[in-house]
Amino acid sequence: MAPGLLDLVHLTTWAVCAVIKLPQLVAVLRAGSAWGLSVSSLLLELTGFLVFLRYQIYHGYPLETYLEFPVVIAQDVILLSCIMHFSGKVRRACFYALMYPLKSGRFGLCGLFGSSLHSSCVIIFCVLLL
Numbered sequence: 766m767a768p769g770l771l772d773l774v775h776l777t778t779w780a781v782c783a784v785i786k787l788p789q790l791v792a793v794l795r796a797g798s799a800w801g802l803s804v805s806s807l808l809l810e811l812t813g814f815l816v817f818l819r820y821q822i823y824h825g826y827p828l829e830t831y832l833e834f835p836v837v838i839a840q841d842v843i844l845l846s847c848i849m850h851f852s853g854k855v856r857r858a859c860f861y862a863l864m865y866p867l868k869s870g871r872f873g874l875c876g877l878f879g880s881s882l883h884s885s886c887v888i889i890f891c892v893l894l895l
Contacts, residue, residue: 775829782833786840790847799848807848811841 793799814834821831849858 775832779833779836783836785837786844790840790844793844793847793851797851799851802844802848804845804848807841807844811838811845814838814841 789802793802814837818831818834818838821834846855846858849855
């Protein structure tokens with residue numbers, strides 16, 4: 766593929782992924798309810814994205830090949846936050862989200878995408894399903 770065309774494809778993919786969850790997020794915020802959203806499917810999707818992102822980072826692939834995944838992950842986290850907010854579980858989710866990195870000694874994205882990826886996913890599942 767020509768370099769110019771490849772750059773266009775990367776940019777287009779990133780732009781689409783930047784807005785892919787926006788209609789769902791707008792609908793949830795307008796309705797003031799997360800009714801109809803499946804926490805399990807959202808967590809499964811988030812786990813798959815995190816595992817794939819960790820794989821790409823570990824093997825040193827170029828950033829352009831996985832740049833859209835952090836954007837989609839952020840949108841999933843925002844949707845999960847909406848679910849927690851509308852179900853009244855914000856304090857519990859925030860407490861565990863803040864305490865886990867302190868307990869494990871891992872801070873920021875390096876801690877989440879590092880060796881504790883499996884543990885992070887398990888804790889996210891447990892906290893959000895309580």
